[in-house]
Amino acid sequence: MYDMAILWDWIAFSVRWLHVITAMAWIGASFYFIALDLMLKPAKHLPEGAYGEEWEVHGGGFYHTVKYLVAPSEMPEHLTWHKWQSYTTWLSGAALLMIVYWVGGELFLLDPTKADLTLFQGILISGGSLTIGWLAYDFMCKSKLSEQPTLLMLLLFVILVVMSWGYNQIFTGRAALLHLGAFTATIMTANVFFQIMPNQRIVVDDLKNGRTPDAKYGKIAKVRSTHNNYLTLPVVFLMLSNHYPLAFATEYAWIIASLIFLTGVTIRHYFNTMHRTGKGPLWTWLITALLMVAIAWLSTAQSGETYEESEARELTAYEQKFASADGFEDAYYAVTGNCSMCHAREPSWEGLHWAPKGVVLETEADVARHAEQIYLQAGRTHAMPPPNAIEMDQESRNLIVAWIKEVRQGG
Secondary structure (H helix, E strand, O other): OOOHHHHHHHHHHHHHHHHHHHHHHHHHHHHHHHHHHHHOEOOOOOOOOEEEEEEEEEOOEEEEEEEEOOOOOOOOOOOOOOOHHHHHHHHHHHHHHHHHHHOOHHHHOEOOOOOOOOHHHHHHHHHHHHHHHHHHHHHHHHOHHHHOHHHHHHHHHHHHHHHHHHHHHHEOHHHHHHHHHHHHHHHHHHHHHHHHHHHHHHHHHHHHOOOOOOHHHHHHHHHHHHHHHHHHHHHHHHHHHHHOHHHHOEOOHHHHHHHHHHHHHHHHHHHHHHHHHOOOOOHHHHHHHHHHHHHHHHHOOEOOOOHHHHHHOOOOHHHHHHHOOOOHHHHHHHHHHHHOOOOOOOOOOOOOOOOHHHOOOOOHHHHHHOHHHHHHHHHHOOOOOOOOOOOOOHHHHHHHHHHHHHHHHHO
């Protein structure tokens, strides 16, 4: 039974792999079509209703692309829809969030030092919060604010900042940034599902029935697609942030996440301008560099539970389950004896300033909280500790395996 942890980890790995693959496909298609749209050039020989054309070379062949401002006069026999990249990315991401942050919520989602929540309450906040952004954003886009695109983007940024702060008040730093990324990605996929695709279907249906499509549907889809373009890079950063404690294990993580959205705007503005005019504004890189310097400075303000606080507080029910099992004491000394030189609040290993991935293994609460990861990293595999750091003997690894086996059999 206890080896289900291994199977579950492989399931999580497989879903993450799928998520990364589909995200690359979606982001690649998004960047390509935005660039293509900006590079289109008018020409006299274009068909009626055509807006512009672009010639490209790739893979030994030449491609001639023509864009219609609304739609061609007749519906082509073959039409490729670009939607499944977005849908599959969101669905696989939602599945991964459930696997890691709902099933593993006691460790990765809930922070007992921030908010006294049950796992069920945390899951409700996690899932329910993802819809808030879309509802607020969609309402603004359909209001008169749509006539003021700059103001609309500023209000969206304000919503993202508020959500960044809110997530950091209740979730672990890692979960807070991940949820902000999921919150933003939900807006992006909802744009595709509820706006871009339905409006395109209206245009196709009009063509099939001999009606002249209204240009407003294409304009709506274009606006939402442009918004997605500017949100893409910050989402990628937030999805990667769980690997870097300097991003999430700081009291200013919510400000770091907010500033990342500004870098997404400056970077995309450079490339969008370059695709449109052939030359990008260099000042955007200066602003991006300054923002990253500010982020790096903020990241040094580390936060979290102190050794004394961890020692003094009452163990959570999840931690108690592991700490009360037979074999915990032996496993605890095996872990602290082999891992705490690096996984400490103040690591003693030369060159390390913070515990790898923010995982601290000093107190009984620390070790009990990370029991599943210890089992996989140092019990069932030899991933930790690194062989060039310390040679952990097999007896110590066996103590960890025996401890987790007792927990599983007792549960």
